[in-house]
Amino acid sequence: MIGDGLMTSRMRRGEMTLGEKLWQMSWSLILLIGALTGIGVIMLYSAANGSMDPWASRHIMRFGVGLVLLVVIAMIDIRQWMRYAYWLYALAFVLLVAVEVKGTIGMGAQRWIDLGVVQLQPSELMKVTLVLALARFFHGADLQDVGRPLFLIVPALLALAPVALVLKQPDLGTALMLLAGGGVLFFAAGVRLWLFGLVVVAGLGTIPVAWQFLHDYQKNRVLTFINPERDPLGAGYHILQSKIALGSGGLTGKGFLQGTQSHLNFLPEKQTDFIFVMLAEEFGMLAGMGLLFLYVLVLAYGLAIALRARNHFGRLVAIGMIVTFFLYVFINIAMVMGLIPVVGVPLPFVSYGGTAMLTLMIAFGLLMSVWVHRDVQIGRRGAYDDG
Numbered sequence: 001m002i003g004d005g006l007m008t009s010r011m012r013r014g015e016m017t018l019g020e021k022l023w024q025m026s027w028s029l030i031l032l033i034g035a036l037t038g039i040g041v042i043m044l045y046s047a048a049n050g051s052m053d054p055w056a057s058r059h060i061m062r063f064g065v066g067l068v069l070l071v072v073i074a075m076i077d078i079r080q081w082m083r084y085a086y087w088l089y090a091l092a093f094v095l096l097v098a099v100e101v102k103g104t105i106g107m108g109a110q111r112w113i114d115l116g117v118v119q120l121q122p123s124e125l126m127k128v129t130l131v132l133a134l135a136r137f138f139h140g141a142d143l144q145d146v147g148r149p150l151f152l153i154v155p156a157l158l159a160l161a162p163v164a165l166v167l168k169q170p171d172l173g174t175a176l177m178l179l180a181g182g183g184v185l186f187f188a189a190g191v192r193l194w195l196f197g198l199v200v201v202a203g204l205g206t207i208p209v210a211w212q213f214l215h216d217y218q219k220n221r222v223l224t225f226i227n228p229e230r231d232p233l234g235a236g237y238h239i240l241q242s243k244i245a246l247g248s249g250g251l252t253g254k255g256f257l258q259g260t261q262s263h264l265n266f267l268p269e270k271q272t273d274f275i276f277v278m279l280a281e282e283f284g285m286l287a288g289m290g291l292l293f294l295y296v297l298v299l300a301y302g303l304a305i306a307l308r309a310r311n312h313f314g315r316l317v318a319i320g321m322i323v324t325f326f327l328y329v330f331i332n333i334a335m336v337m338g339l340i341p342v343v344g345v346p347l348p349f350v351s352y353g354g355t356a357m358l359t360l361m362i363a364f365g366l367l368m369s370v371w372v373h374r375d376v377q378i379g380r381r382g383a384y385d386d387g
Contacts, residue, residue, distance in 0.1 A: 016372075021075050024372045029301045033349060035366060036294055036327040040350035046257050047271040047352075055271050055352045062354055066361030073365025077375040081366060082313045085129075086137035089158070092129040092251050095122035098164045100288070121173045121355040123166045126314045130182060133318030134156050138189035139378070146190045164299055173343030185325045188316055242274055242336045244280040252383045253284030262385050271352045273344060277336050291350070295329050305371045311378040314370040320370070321363040328360075 012084065016024070019270065037059070043056040077132045099113050099122055112119045137155050140302070146152050159182035166175040245261035259281040270278045280288040302322030309315040331345040346356045 005266075017174060018075065019044035021372050022071075022075040025071070025074060025368060026301065026305070026371050027367070029298065029364075030067070030197070031125060032068075032294060032298050032301070036291075036349035039279070039291060040254075040275070040347075040352075043275050043282075044281060044352055045276060045352060046259070047262065047275070049263060050257055054130075058354075059352055059357075062357045063361075066357050069358075070361045070365040070368065073362060074368035074372055075247045078097055078311070078317075078369050078376055079378055081132060081317070081369060082136055082139065082378065084132060085132035089126075089129040092122055092126045093162060093165075095120070096126060096162055098122070100165065100168065101251060119355075122172055123162075123169070123178075124359040125362075126162045126166070126175070126180060127177060127324050128321070128359060130159060130178060131185065131324065132366070133183060135190075135313050135316035138185065138316060141189065141304060143190050147192055149195065152186070152191065152195070155182075160181075164373060171344070173331065173345045175344070176343070177324070177331070180327055181324050182266075182302045185316060185320050188319045192358050197214075204330075238268050238274070238342055239336075239338050241268065243338055244279045245277045246337065249284045249288075251284050253280070253282045253287060255283055258282060272346055273332065273342075273351065274336050275351050276333055276347050279350075291387065293331075293346075298328055302367060305367060309370050309374045311376055313378055314374065314376070318367055318370045321367045324363055325360070328356075362369075 041056045044059050044293055045052060048055055090104060095113060095329075102113070110120050133153055137158065141151070159178065163175045163178050166178060166268055183196070241261060245259065245267050248254070248261065249259075257263070259278055261281055262270045262278040265279075267277060276288065276291070279291065299322060301317060302325065306315050306318035306322065309318055326339045328345060329349045331340065331343065332351070334340045335342050335345065346353045348360055349357070
């Protein structure tokens with residue numbers, strides 16, 4: 001009993017050894033992430049017509065590197081992440097600006113920056129650093145502070161500045177994820193509901209103006225979402241083929257490597273945005289529901305970590321990271337089912353993509369850091385709080 005009390009006291013001060021931190025890790029959550037990645041490997045193997053190259057082997061390698069990164073991030077004291085939150089945000093913001101100056105153009109958009117060793121998509125990293133920056137800002141705020149509209153100008157600028165840069169790339173899907181993720185943190189921090197209502201009304205009022213600034217292909221996506229049959233061989237092709245593949249899989253699917261829509265190349269981007277459709281075609285609705293169940297379990301773990309955290313910064317970080325993960329899942333699956341317009345958002349741990357895997361591993365590393373240091377009490381200036 002005395003030993004347990006001493007251990008709890010040391011955990012509150014963040015004075016754990018490396019071995020104790022490793023013991024505190026939620027290895028069951030990591031196992032779930034590994035299971036999702038394993039499903040991704042199987043589907044990428046199928047997407048390559050029964051070959052580990054070029055996608056499945058790289059997916060495994062990236063997961064291995066990302067797993068090491070996740071553990072390293074989890075071992076770092078949560079107070080250190082709070083201390084450097086603004087600096088990390090600034091770094092991601094500078095990279096976003098660099099994309100505008102000398103970014104690499106791919107698939108009609110300027111979203112990547114070539115770092116020599118790897119091509120990086122800074123907008124993905126901004127999803128994580130924005131959460132850190134907003135959590136840092138709201139950590140020391142009380143309900144009276146967040147109730148004052150003037151107090152919210154700074155965090156609003158923190159959220160809107162990268163959104164503007166991402167829209168310019170253009171990348172509507174990522175911009176919406178940044179807005180939604182930031183909005184949830186505002187809500188979690190205690191911002192009044194009437195302010196959200198005011199923002200929503202203002203946003204609806206600007207739709208006619210915003211429509212004029214959309215690119216032609218973005219307008220086509222919205223119009224195709226309303227009526228996919230208006231251009232079945234053009235803008236509506238992706239979603240129509242996606243619905244055909246989803247429906248043709250039935251309850252149990254056509255069998256591994258037997259998906260006609262995907263293997264006859266009717267289904268576009270089967271290794272990235274539309275990989276869920278290929279899974280449903282080959283393994284059926286039951287497999288699709290099973291994958292969704294795994295995602296729900298991950299979300300439940302994340303929410304439990306947020307509720308268990310004893311410091312406000314860690315709680316906000318956990319909420320922000322799990323909401324980011326949810327947005328990945330929701331937008332991708334809703335998109336391929338035709339519930340929302342088509343945007344380029346991958347399916348977490350299943351779709352092929354290096355920057356997305358890196359971003360998710362960093363996000364879950366921070367989530368794990370919150371869990372490992374869940375009993376650390378942080379004062380308003382980031383130091384240990386005796387109270």
